[in-house]
Amino acid sequence: MPPVVPTPKADPEPRGGAPAASELVLDAAALAPCLGLTVERYMALWCRGRIRYRVEQGTDEDEGRFRVSLLYRGVRVALIVDAAGAVLAEARPEL
Numbered sequence: 001m002p003p004v005v006p007t008p009k010a011d012p013e014p015r016g017g018a019p020a021a022s023e024l025v026l027d028a029a030a031l032a033p034c035l036g037l038t039v040e041r042y043m044a045l046w047c048r049g050r051i052r053y054r055v056e057q058g059t060d061e062d063e064g065r066f067r068v069s070l071l072y073r074g075v076r077v078a079l080i081v082d083a084a085g086a087v088l089a090e091a092r093p094e095l
Contacts, residue, residue, distance in 0.1 A: 024055060024066055024068075024081070024083075024085060025085055026068065026081065026085045027085060028042050028043055028046070030085075030087050031070065031079075034070065034077040034079065034090060035051070035070060035072045035075055035077060036075065037072075045072065050072065051070060051071070051072045052070070052071040052072070053068065053069065053070050053071070054067075054068070054069040055067070055068050055069075056069075064082060064083050065080055065081065065082055065083075065088065066080070066081050066082075066083075067079070067080055068080075068081055075092075076092065076093055077090060077091070077092055078090070078091045078092075078093055079091075
C-alpha cells in the first residue's frame with residue numbers, strides 16, 4: 001500500500017525501538033472511510049495536498065503509539081495508531 005502520511009521535515013529520533021512519525025505508514029483503506037471518502041478519492045485528494053494532517057508521537061505510557069489527526073472540509077478525525085499502523089481508536093473532535 002502507498003504511504004498516506006508523508007515524511008515530516010523534523011522528527012525526534014525513535015525511542016525504545018518504535019518508529020519515528022516520519023517512518024509511520026498507514027493504509028489508505030483504513031483512513032478514507034473515516035473522512036467519508038473512497039480510497040481512490042482519498043488518494044487523489046492526498047496527492048493534491050487537500051487533506052491536512054498532523055502526527056504526534058506518544059511518550060511515556062503512550063510510547064509506541066501515535067495520534068494522527070486528519071482534516072478535510074470541516075471533518076476532523078483523530079486516530080490512535082500503533083507502530084505497525086493499526087488503528088487502535090478513533091475520535092471526532094469538535095472543530
